[in-house]
Amino acid sequence: xxxxxxxxxxxxxxxxxxxxxxxxxxxxxxxxxxxxxxxxxxxxxxxxxxxxxxxxxxxxxxxxxxxxxxxxxxxxxxxxxxxxxxxxxxxxxxxxxxxxxxxxxxxxxxxxxxxxxxxxxxxxxxxxxxxxxxxxx
Numbered sequence: 001x002x003x004x005x006x007x008x009x010x011x012x013x014x015x016x017x018x019x020x021x022x023x024x025x026x027x028x029x030x031x032x033x034x035x036x037x038x039x040x041x042x043x044x045x046x047x048x049x050x051x052x053x054x055x056x057x058x059x060x061x062x063x064x065x066x067x068x069x070x071x072x073x074x075x076x077x078x079x080x081x082x083x084x085x086x087x088x089x090x091x092x093x094x095x096x097x098x099x100x101x102x103x104x105x106x107x108x109x110x111x112x113x114x115x116x117x118x119x120x121x122x123x124x125x126x127x128x129x130x131x132x133x134x135x136x137x
Contacts, residue, residue: 024053 027050035044 020054020056022052023055026051026053 027048029046030049031046032044035047035049036042
């Protein structure tokens with residue numbers, strides 16, 4: 001069997017205002033017995049037969065419409081919800097240390113200690129401030 005060397009787009013037909021594209025063209029020898037079996041005509045001589053496989057794009061259009069419907073009805077909302085959930089969890093993890101800091105600041109800076117249990121932060125004494133209570137000496 002030999003396959004024709006013409007480009008696939010070389011053969012185009014118009015069928016119901018749609019382009020039907022050639023997928024494959026094949027040529028093979030056929031015996032008179034095979035021709036009689038497939039055509040029902042007696043007495044045909046041995047000859048070469050060419051077959052064409054054409055594809056109507058209607059099936060592809062219907063499959064594309066189904067896939068688009070599936071995406072817009074199911075996949076897109078699910079993806080949006082999943083993205084929102086991940087953003088909510090990541091934001092919660094990022095803001096987790098803020099609440100202990102807020103509670104510590106509400107108690108006053110003298111009582112606040114770092115959330116990692118480090119040394120306590122305290123107000124410096126007036127002698128450490130570098131001035132004597134605002135009075136001139």
